[in-house]
């Protein structure tokens with residue numbers, strides 16, 4: 336069944352063990368973030384099999400999908416108060432920034448007869464989640480210290496997700512000092528955007544955890560968007576089927592209206608070209624984060640359910656019914672895994 340997402344589990348395992356090795360000298364442990372691949376259990380198992388000891392996801396449905404994997408589970412988005420009970424059931428720890436939610440978690444713990452670990456988040460500039468006011472954060476810490484059901488596990492911060500604000504040495508040192516003041520050793524200081532700072536020696540020793548999604552799956556850090564040495568960047572591939580193959584002009588032959596952003600598109604006249612249409616579209620993938628394996632194939636564009644390719648320069652004798660393969664990046668995998676139209680297969 337196409338479109339088909341192919342996950343190379345051997346490559347994913349190798350990426351995980353390589354990343355563990357890269358972070359080790361800096362004293363940084365890894366929580367693998369599974370949200371980009373909707374917590375596919377085979378991919379998550381490959382990571383844990385390679386030595387990853389904690390998995391994190393932003394959604395409870397995803398944590399549910401991996402509940403049978405034996406390792407620590409983190410809910411890395413603040414729990415919805417209405418889902419506090421399921422959060423306590425499915426996650427060992429969660430990220431928190433609201434006293435009302437802590438109270439809801441506490442009540443849920445009592446009902447379940449189970450304790451819950453809390454990681455308090457500080458906002459260090461990205462303006463997504465976290466306390467701006469450190470007094471409020473200390474007060475939340477005190478609340479947790481006085482709770483019979485909650486345990487203060489660590490402090491954390493997130494970077495480069497909403498405003499593309501990056502971590503720096505001073506900010507991380509401040510977060511660590513605050514954590515130590517609150518009596519915790521777990522300092523969870525970022526994501527794939529913090530790797531570059533670590534490699535240049537800018538992450539203070541004592542910062543103990545990174546939460547990594549992109550780096551593990553794609554072998555890519557997120558500050559300069561560099562590929563990391565010795566890691567695979569083709570672990571995730573997509574294959575789709577050709578449903579039309581015709582020579583067509585490269586210039587549309589009609590009056591041109593505006594696209595769905597209200598802009599008028601422009602076209603370059605390259606004469607008659609061989610165009611393929613794939614049974615694949617924006618519903619299934621992000622065409623800006625995928626690259627044909629055949630370097631002589633070019634993506635022209637896509638609508639919801641059709642993708643147009645220029646295959647004129649391809650050396651392969653393509654026919655209708657053949658498949659075309661792509662290497663995928665972050666947003667393409669995100670959408671492929673969320674699309675119920677995309678099948679999956681695994682390379683061991």
Ligand SMILES: *Cc1c(COP(=O)(O)O)cnc(C)c1O
Nearest residue numbers: 368411493526527546547548549
């Ligand atoms: C998504 C997410 C991550 C992982 O980010 P990557 O850039 O994929 O490494 C880490 N922390 C939080 C809070 C997240 O939401």
